[in-house]
Amino acid sequence: MDARLRRVNKEITDCKNDKASNVQIELIDNSPFHLKGTFQGPEDTPYEGGCFDVDIVIPEAYPFQPVKMKFITKVYHPNVSSASGAICLDILKDAWSPVLTLKSTLISLQSLLCSPEPNDPQDAEVAKHYMTSKQSFNDTARYWTHIYAGGPEVSGAVKGSKVTQDDAEQDEIAMAGLEKAHVDQFESLGFPRSKVIEVLRRLNYRGANVAKINEDRVVEELLK
Amino acid sequence: MSSDYEYSDDDGDYYDEDELMDQDDQVANHSADSAPSEEEMDIDAFDLPTKGKQKSYHIESTTLSKHDLERAMDENIEYIAGIFGIEPEVASILLRHFEWNKEKLTEKYVDNPTGINAEAGVSAKPNPPRSTTSGSSRSTRRTTPASSRSKKSLSVEGPFVCPICFDDTQTRTLALACSHKFCTECWTAYATNKIRSEGEFKTTCMAEECTLVATDSFIQSVLATDLPTFDRFKELLARHFVSCNRKLKFCPYPECAQTVSCPAAASKFALTTIIPIVNCGDEKHKFCFACPIEDDHRPLICSVSKLWTQKCRDDSETANWIKSNTKECSKCQSTIEKDGGCNHMTCKKCKYEFCWVCMGPWSEHGTAWYSCNRFDEKESVEARDAQSKSRASLERYLHYYNRWANHEQSAKLSMDLYAKTEKKMEEMQLTSALTWIEVQFMKKAVDEVFRCRMTLKWTYAMAYYLQKGNEKELFEDNQRDLEKAVEDLSELLEQPIDTETIGALRQKVTDKTVYVQKRNEIVLEDSAQGYLEGRWKWNTPVEGFD
Numbered sequence: 001m002d003a004r005l006r007r008v009n010k011e012i013t014d015c016k017n018d019k020a021s022n023v024q025i026e027l028i029d030n031s032p033f034h035l036k037g038t039f040q041g042p043e044d045t046p047y048e049g050g051c052f053d054v055d056i057v058i059p060e061a062y063p064f065q066p067v068k069m070k071f072i073t074k075v076y077h078p079n080v081s082s083a084s085g086a087i088c089l090d091i092l093k094d095a096w097s098p099v100l101t102l103k104s105t106l107i108s109l110q111s112l113l114c115s116p117e118p119n120d121p122q123d124a125e126v127a128k129h130y131m132t133s134k135q136s137f138n139d140t141a142r143y144w145t146h147i148y149a150g151g152p153e154v155s156g157a158v159k160g161s162k163v164t165q166d167d168a169e170q171d172e173i174a175m176a177g178l179e180k181a182h183v184d185q186f187e188s189l190g191f192p193r194s195k196v197i198e199v200l201r202r203l204n205y206r207g208a209n210v211a212k213i214n215e216d217r218v219v220e221e222l223l224k
Numbered sequence: 225m226s227s228d229y230e231y232s233d234d235d236g237d238y239y240d241e242d243e244l245m246d247q248d249d250q251v252a253n254h255s256a257d258s259a260p261s262e263e264e265m266d267i268d269a270f271d272l273p274t275k276g277k278q279k280s281y282h283i284e285s286t287t288l289s290k291h292d293l294e295r296a297m298d299e300n301i302e303y304i305a306g307i308f309g310i311e312p313e314v315a316s317i318l319l320r321h322f323e324w325n326k327e328k329l330t331e332k333y334v335d336n337p338t339g340i341n342a343e344a345g346v347s348a349k350p351n352p353p354r355s356t357t358s359g360s361s362r363s364t365r366r367t368t369p370a371s372s373r374s375k376k377s378l379s380v381e382g383p384f385v386c387p388i389c390f391d392d393t394q395t396r397t398l399a400l401a402c403s404h405k406f407c408t409e410c411w412t413a414y415a416t417n418k419i420r421s422e423g424e425f426k427t428t429c430m431a432e433e434c435t436l437v438a439t440d441s442f443i444q445s446v447l448a449t450d451l452p453t454f455d456r457f458k459e460l461l462a463r464h465f466v467s468c469n470r471k472l473k474f475c476p477y478p479e480c481a482q483t484v485s486c487p488a489a490a491s492k493f494a495l496t497t498i499i500p501i502v503n504c505g506d507e508k509h510k511f512c513f514a515c516p517i518e519d520d521h522r523p524l525i526c527s528v529s530k531l532w533t534q535k536c537r538d539d540s541e542t543a544n545w546i547k548s549n550t551k552e553c554s555k556c557q558s559t560i561e562k563d564g565g566c567n568h569m570t571c572k573k574c575k576y577e578f579c580w581v582c583m584g585p586w587s588e589h590g591t592a593w594y595s596c597n598r599f600d601e602k603e604s605v606e607a608r609d610a611q612s613k614s615r616a617s618l619e620r621y622l623h624y625y626n627r628w629a630n631h632e633q634s635a636k637l638s639m640d641l642y643a644k645t646e647k648k649m650e651e652m653q654l655t656s657a658l659t660w661i662e663v664q665f666m667k668k669a670v671d672e673v674f675r676c677r678m679t680l681k682w683t684y685a686m687a688y689y690l691q692k693g694n695e696k697e698l699f700e701d702n703q704r705d706l707e708k709a710v711e712d713l714s715e716l717l718e719q720p721i722d723t724e725t726i727g728a729l730r731q732k733v734t735d736k737t738v739y740v741q742k743r744n745e746i747v748l749e750d751s752a753q754g755y756l757e758g759r760w761k762w763n764t765p766v767e768g769f770d
Contacts, residue, residue: 003389003391003409003410003413006389006390006391007388007389007390010390061413061417061421063388064413064414064417064418065417065421097430097431097432097433097434098388098410098414098430099387099388099430099431099432100432
């Protein structure tokens with residue numbers, strides 16, 4: 001049997017038998033070389049309670065070349081692209097070793113969520129947010145975990161404290177990772193604020209993306 | 225090529241570039257015993273005044289074959305191995321780690337051999353993550369890391385399951401000194417991937433975080449059945465060696481395996497005075513040792529040639545054209561090109577009516593239509609001054625550029641002409657009494673014209689950047705003489721050839737070729753001398769000049 005196929009099959013079986021690690025690997029289509037990995041957000045982080053899906057592509061020369069992984073679930077993290085899910089992690093590039101497995105790589109991703117490396121960012125906007133205000137970053141990350149990864153509803157500090165109507169709205173925008181000016185801009189066209197936030201968040205209307213996304217496109221989405 | 229040529233001397237020069245200059249004469253002796261090139265022989269035949277003397281525009285270089293290169297590497301390796309009493313294979317890994325800088329390696333290795341061994345991957349890092357597989361038989365490993373670095377370990381206890389392919393039927397396993405065992409098939413696949421896909425000569429142990437580097441003999445043993453890949457591995461090593469050594473360059477021509485050594489061009493400082501056009505032994509494989517410009521860009525030094533090629537590529541001149549040929553509507557600032565008609569302009573965009581000559585509003589012209597009498601007013605004079613300055617700069621550039629491009633074009637055309645003439649000559653051989661050798665003067669002439677046009681081409685780029693003054697005038701005199709001679713010869717080459725006049729034509733062409741060659745020599749020699757004397761001053765800031 002093809003060495004690569006044997007190895008991947010063995011890895012999938014091993015992962016199924018190992019209940020302790022909380023890492024799952026499933027087939028996406030009929031190919032054993034295109035998989036979906038799933039793991040839980042680590043405890044005591046803004047990702048706690050979330051369930052994160054990772055797209056896995058096994059290259060031709062595996063295991064002598066690193067696997068290709070990217071997040072399917074949207075993650076608000078300095079080393080993960082908020083738009084594409086691309087991951088910046090050394091073992092997926094030059095620090096790869098053939099003895100690493102899909103499972104150990106997914107566990108490494110899990111620990112990447114625990115310990116972000118903002119100095120080597122994949123998403124500069126998110127990294128900036130992390131560096132300037134850890135608290136606000138955590139709120140946004142938790143909010144994204146809730147919205148995209150099925151994490152618990154955001155509670156505590158933000159919603160529990162007595163804040164004015166305006167502050168609460170602003171927090172809602174900040175947590176979605178958006179700019180108030182952008183939300184105001186589309187709200188002024190007569191769309192309800194909540195709808196604007198929802199659409200802009202879905203389009204990932206942030207940072208460099210703002211220039212790429214045509215305003216007409218946003219309006220089109222809003223009219224749907 | 226003499227064998228006592230020391231490559232090793234250069235390593236220290238990374239840090240002291242000026243020192244390099246001292247070594248030039250040493251190498252000059254070596255190339256003397258190589259056969260004189262065709263060009264040199266030609267010159268001798270025509271008995272030019274420079275005969276016997278070293279021409280200052282000719283930069284010495286030597287050619288190294290694949291074998292010479294390997295020997296140079298081996299010499300370095302043996303030197304290090306001898307000093308520290310280590311295996312050549314270990315010395316080789318250490319040298320690669322230090323980018324073949326022997327002095328730096330020696331210095332660091334004396335201070336901290338254990339640390340350097342670990343850093344370079346010769347021995348395992350202290351406290352390796354999986355050092356639990358201790359055995360008394362391996363206890364000697366630390367003291368003599370070299371002798372037992374790579375060894376075949378036969379699996380003895382139970383069926384071995386390779387941690388990479390999960391195959392338990394494999395019986396042949398291999399491990400580096402770190403004892404991380406994997407099956408031979410995985411090692412082969414791993415090394416092949418490293419060498420073929422990643423182009424990496426450094427193959428580390430496959431275990432996670434193990435930085436031990438496989439020796440060349442280990443690589444050879446895993447690639448025993450795949451010699452092309454092992455050859456590629458050796459090629460990668462040679463490429464690394466050459467890239468680490470500033471005196472060496474591979475011949476850039478496709479499929480050419482030669483390496484050129486040009487110690488004179490190894491320092492940046494030297495490049496302000498010389499133009500290292502070298503060849504790898506094959507006359508056609510001529511290239512600049514120091515820069516990627518494909519032409520023989522003599523007599524212009526690399527840094528200024530780069531400025532020129534950049535300028536030609538830039539669209540800054542497009543902007544200059546727009547500036548010279550258009551004006552802005554003084555009301556809405558749209559750019560307008562006047563393509564005919566009278567001076568009464570109406571802006572297409574804002575419908576502003578103005579006079580093209582003075583740019584003032586048309587309404588103020590009253591009845592003096594079509595002849596602007598407000599021409600001398602201060603404001604319009606200033607506007608026109610700015611415009612003519614820009615136009616003058618453009619015209620200056622175009623003057624040089626057109627001639628530069630024209631020589632390139634003419635050089636190409638002369639090659640076409642040669643192809644046509646050659647055919648005619650062949651016919652003539654059949655119809656007349658002339659022998660093959662007697663009709664070869666044409667080829668020589670065309671080759672010379674081509675060479676001179678290349679020189680002329682770059683003299684225009686040089687003249688563009690030369691500061692005004694006597695030196696530039698003398699340079700341009702030489703340029704003019706060469707150009708005149710080349711154009712005369714070109715004209716001769718265009719003349720119809722027939723059997724009656726061929727004798728006279730042959731004489732004329734041969735004479736003219738010698739003359740042209742001499743003029744070319746003068747231009748190259750004078751400019752090269754000028755660099756050495758610091759005679760050339762540029763009208764733009766150039767790296768390395770004050």
